[in-house]
């Protein structure tokens with residue numbers, strides 16, 4: 025069984041590039057060049073130096089002894105929360121900005137929902153001296169004011185998307201339109217393993233540094249590079265793709281993806297795509313998405329902005345379809361409880377997204393001698409308001 029992308033850009037029956045003809049030259053330029061560029065020794069040196077000296081990698085692998093005692097199994101945390109800007113997203117934006125430079129681009133565009141990807145993009149644009157425009161739904165801009173200001177401090181221009189529901193999908197449409205009109209000088213940085221081929225594969229490769237490090241660190245700390253389980257949350261799926269990447273072909277390592285159930289899988293307020301989604305095309309790729317019978321995208325809901333997405337990347341649709349990964353559905357309440365528990369037992373306040381992965385520790389029975397790695401995708405500083413509103417701590 026092959027879990028990686030094939031030469032046509034598909035993961036099993038999912039993936040591909042379903043794009044308007046006007047976008048074809050841009051995507052085709054990327055497709056023809058990305059592998060050659062990112063495997064070039066010069067690129068690899070620049071990428072790994074920035075990951076080390078700017079992002080702060082390798083991120084630690086931490087044996088959480090107190091949490092291990094609570095769940096009577098061996099829990100390790102991959103500390104992506106300690107990266108510069110507080111999450112895994114910077115791994116991808118560093119990779120893509122270097123790639124954009126090699127392609128001779130001078131301008132960067134991105135779209136953002138909660139603002140986390142916008143901040144990670146604005147950060148690397150400041151670092152590299154590139155012009156940066158971030159499209160964001162007008163409503164999202166009001167909801168995520170601190171991130172809007174962060175982007176502006178970093179020198180980015182934040183443009184409100186005024187059409188439709190004035191949220192993420194409208195911002196995506198604006199970014200696409202911009203790219204169609206500026207094909208030669210602009211690169212579009214997508215923030216997860218979504219979008220038309222080659223984006224899902226490209227982003228997964230940039231994030232695969234997570235599992236590459238994990239292997240070395242487990243070998244060093246336990247004598248065995250293979251854990252029994254890896255758990256990661258899935259919004260679009262980039263931190264999970266990175267945490268799973270180097271273990272995809274090793275079926276002794278069980279993979280668990282945590283999706284946001286919101287108020288409950290059947291509540292109508294959820295983002296549990298694999299539970300209630302069906303096949304369709306979203307953001308340029310064939311995947312599973314939440315949609316009505318006539319193909320209208322259903323508005324997702326989750327307490328965590330980063331998991332509040334109506335689809336999943338095609339790699340995860342394939343991992344679900346083949347049974348390679350086990351999918352777990354975590355409600356708002358279960359996630360918040362797990363986030364507070366980590367804070368109290370280990371002194372680490374996790375991002376609410378990452379708390380969804382932590383909640384799986386309570387839902388699946390692990391053996392005392394099993395090694396379970398949880399990918400701690402981000403830190404909770406940005407979520408203080410959510411913790412305060414939740415109140416039970």
Ligand SMILES: *Cc1c(COP(=O)(O)O)cnc(C)c1O
Pocket residue numbers: 111112113140215216217257258259260261262263264330331375377378401402403
């Ligand atoms: C954006 C984000 C996610 C969700 O994105 P993926 O592409 O699914 O990884 C998860 N955790 C944190 C901390 C995030 O900021």
